Amino acid sequence: MRFAYSRRTFLTAVLLVTAIGKVLAEDRILELAIHNAESPAKPPVLSVLQNDQVVVRLTSDKPLHVHLHGYDIESDVAPNLVTTLRFTATATGRSPIEIHSNEPRKQRPLAYLEVRPR
Amino acid sequence: MTPRLLRRRPCQRSGAFVASLSVLFSRPAYGHGFGLRYDLPLPLVLWIIGAASTVLLSFLIVAIAVRSNASVEAPTQLNLLRWQITNAVTGGKPRLIARLLAVAALILIVVAGIIGDQTPTRNLAPTAIWIAWWVGFCYLSAFVGNVWSVVNPWAAIFDWCEQLLSKPPASRRARVNWPKSLGVWPATALFLVFAWLELVWEGRSIPSQLAWLAIGFSVLTWTGMFVFGRSTWLTHADPFALAFGILSKFAPTEICVEHAGCDTRAAYGGTVVTDRGEALDCDRCYRAAESRRRWILRPPGVGLLHTENISHSLMVFVIVMLSTVTFDGLMATPFWQRIEDALYVALPALGDSRLAIINTLGLLSFCALFIAVYRLVATLIGHASKKRMTPDAASRAFVLTLVPIAIAYLIAHYLSYFLIQGQLLIRLASDPFGFGWNIFGTAHFRPDIGIVGARFVWYTSLLAIVIGHVAAVSLAHIIALRSFDDPRLAIRSQIPMLVLMVAYTMMSLWIIAQPIVE
Numbered sequence: 261m262r263f264a265y266s267r268r269t270f271l272t273a274v275l276l277v278t279a280i281g282k283v284l285a286e287d288r289i290l291e292l293a294i295h296n297a298e299s300p301a302k303p304p305v306l307s308v309l310q311n312d313q314v315v316v317r318l319t320s321d322k323p324l325h326v327h328l329h330g331y332d333i334e335s336d337v338a339p340n341l342v343t344t345l346r347f348t349a350t351a352t353g354r355s356p357i358e359i360h361s362n363e364p365r366k367q368r369p370l371a372y373l374e375v376r377p378r
Numbered sequence: 379m380t381p382r383l384l385r386r387r388p389c390q391r392s393g394a395f396v397a398s399l400s401v402l403f404s405r406p407a408y409g410h411g412f413g414l415r416y417d418l419p420l421p422l423v424l425w426i427i428g429a430a431s432t433v434l435l436s437f438l439i440v441a442i443a444v445r446s447n448a449s450v451e452a453p454t455q456l457n458l459l460r461w462q463i464t465n466a467v468t469g470g471k472p473r474l475i476a477r478l479l480a481v482a483a484l485i486l487i488v489v490a491g492i493i494g495d496q497t498p499t500r501n502l503a504p505t506a507i508w509i510a511w512w513v514g515f516c517y518l519s520a521f522v523g524n525v526w527s528v529v530n531p532w533a534a535i536f537d538w539c540e541q542l543l544s545k546p547p548a549s550r551r552a553r554v555n556w557p558k559s560l561g562v563w564p565a566t567a568l569f570l571v572f573a574w575l576e577l578v579w580e581g582r583s584i585p586s587q588l589a590w591l592a593i594g595f596s597v598l599t600w601t602g603m604f605v606f607g608r609s610t611w612l613t614h615a616d617p618f619a620l621a622f623g624i625l626s627k628f629a630p631t632e633i634c635v636e637h638a639g640c641d642t643r644a645a646y647g648g649t650v651v652t653d654r655g656e657a658l659d660c661d662r663c664y665r666a667a668e669s670r671r672r673w674i675l676r677p678p679g680v681g682l683l684h685t686e687n688i689s690h691s692l693m694v695f696v697i698v699m700l701s702t703v704t705f706d707g708l709m710a711t712p713f714w715q716r717i718e719d720a721l722y723v724a725l726p727a728l729g730d731s732r733l734a735i736i737n738t739l740g741l742l743s744f745c746a747l748f749i750a751v752y753r754l755v756a757t758l759i760g761h762a763s764k765k766r767m768t769p770d771a772a773s774r775a776f777v778l779t780l781v782p783i784a785i786a787y788l789i790a791h792y793l794s795y796f797l798i799q800g801q802l803l804i805r806l807a808s809d810p811f812g813f814g815w816n817i818f819g820t821a822h823f824r825p826d827i828g829i830v831g832a833r834f835v836w837y838t839s840l841l842a843i844v845i846g847h848v849a850a851v852s853l854a855h856i857i858a859l860r861s862f863d864d865p866r867l868a869i870r871s872q873i874p875m876l877v878l879m880v881a882y883t884m885m886s887l888w889i890i891a892q893p894i895v896e
Contacts, residue, residue: 329414329416330827351826351831352831353827354417374418375418377831
């Protein structure tokens with residue numbers, strides 16, 4: 261039951277926050293899989309602490325362009341390749357990661373990055 | 379560029395920056411005027427502290443008020459112009475320079491909007507209008523004084539034209555008398571239009587559209603000033619002169635000018651009229667009689683006790699102003715997002731402009747709700763005062779006491795936005811038209827989103843909201859004591875107002891405790 265719910269929730273975007281070992285305790289890895297250039301109905305929130313090393317790994321079945329606001333990091337995402345955004349979360353705040361497109365319709369962010377103070 | 383800023387952009391794609399920005403703004407972004415906000419929601423524990431102290435302090439103030447029935451003394455005032463230095467600063471020449479700068483800024487913004495690059499962040503107009511002018515002058519008005527009335531470029535241009543064209547410069551009298559029944563309704567309507575433009579209109583971040591709006595507003599303002607008289611227009615129809623004037627009643631300074639040698643004096647049967655800084659309207663009197671000018675330093679908030687001239691329409695103006703500011707915050711909450719989504723799905727018949735229609739209706743109903751609730755509170759005050767005050771009189775007497783809560787909310791809601799998005803001006807100063815200039819060498823400045831940390835924003839917001847609430851409750855208490863000779867009755871009559879203020883403050887707290895959704 262729980263599995264079915266998770267699958268439905270993360271049908272369009274899969275969020276995996278993994279802490280790898282004690283040595284890399286401050287590395288936060290976010291994996292974001294985008295299907296059909298669509299945002300999930302409820303964008304996941306990646307919560308990290310200030311000065312964490314953040315790695316966002318993006319995959320998509322279509323070519324697109326993503327933008328993390330605030331930190332102002334953007335990148336093209338090629339289909340079937342892992343695109344990595346790597347940065348130190350120096351500033352606190354909540355910034356959306358969005359797909360940039362020419363479509364005039366309002367689109368939800370892919371995810372939110374929340375950097376909380378330590 | 380500092381190494382820290384460099385590290386923020388590790389991607390290879392910096393060349394696509396300009397191109398992608400234009401793409402970013404091609405889609406409608408609903409919310410406040412322009413630009414994103416990065417605030418973290420207020421943590422639960424701070425929310426509880428804020429809510430608890432709001433209620434506790436309200437009771438404390440009332441409890442102290444019950445015991446003291448001393449009459450309210452006139453607050454101490456200090457005329458800052460007693461010193462030569464302040465006289466020099468506020469004299470004719472510095473004022474002329476300030477006005478020239480304001481006029482130059484207006485012209486620069488309009489020209490930039492029309493001929494400049496149409497990418498919102500590469501053109502001076504959107505940032506200058508929404509962040510520097512609107513938010514900036516709200517803060518200046520509330521915490522310094524009515525600076526707008528001194529520098530208002532539209533008034534300055536009108537003054538200069540009048541001085542040039544009419545010899546002798548005498549025609550300050552209106553060509554058409556302002557109908558009494560009109561009150562400040564035109565300003566109220568224009569303020570609603572402005573709020574709609576700020577919160578709902580899709581073109582609000584498009585430089586050329588903003589420039590044309592400014593031109594339209596100029597034509598309207600000058601026509602109105604010409605027909606009805608400059609000061610009548612500023613005090614009855616100009617939404618900004620009125621809004622900044624109301625916020626500046628809270629401010630610690632006030633400029634007063636006595637009309638001694640102009641038509642205003644004649645219109646009042648030869649008696650000297652003091653302009654309490656609402657529209658520092660008499661350029662000639664301001665320059666002519668330095669001894670008739672006062673620049674008063676006073677405790678913050680006491681200006682809000684001057685409730686004599688509050689008309690019914692001005693009361694509505696104040697409530698509309700407060701409600702649109704709060705609606706701005708509400709629109710960015712998940713709560714409003716859910717309503718918007720539900721209506722979006724439910725009303726497919728409205729077509730592509732659904733979101734705009736939903737938000738327009740939201741804005742109007744929110745205003746109507748605020749007015750209705752305030753009206754109800756006024757009725758309750760009238761009832762509690764044993765009919766010594768009519769609901770209408772109560773609504774006019776107490777409306778300004780809500781202003782500190784609104785100012786506190788302006789801090790909580792806009793401070794980090796102002797400090798972060800305002801940094802764009804550093805870049806735009808070097809390249810106002812987006813032509814690739816670099817006049818001051820700052821064209822490549824990148825805003826530092828870490829300029830204020832989340833903790834600083836949280837504590838400032840919380841402190842501002844609690845202090846604003848205390849100021850509001852205290853002011854309402856002073857007005858109640860002044861209005862009713864019986865202190866017990868004064869306390870009783872204040873209870874509905876107190877409930878309203880606690881609710882209003884809680885709402886401000888609730889909004890900043892919500893995650894911001896764009």
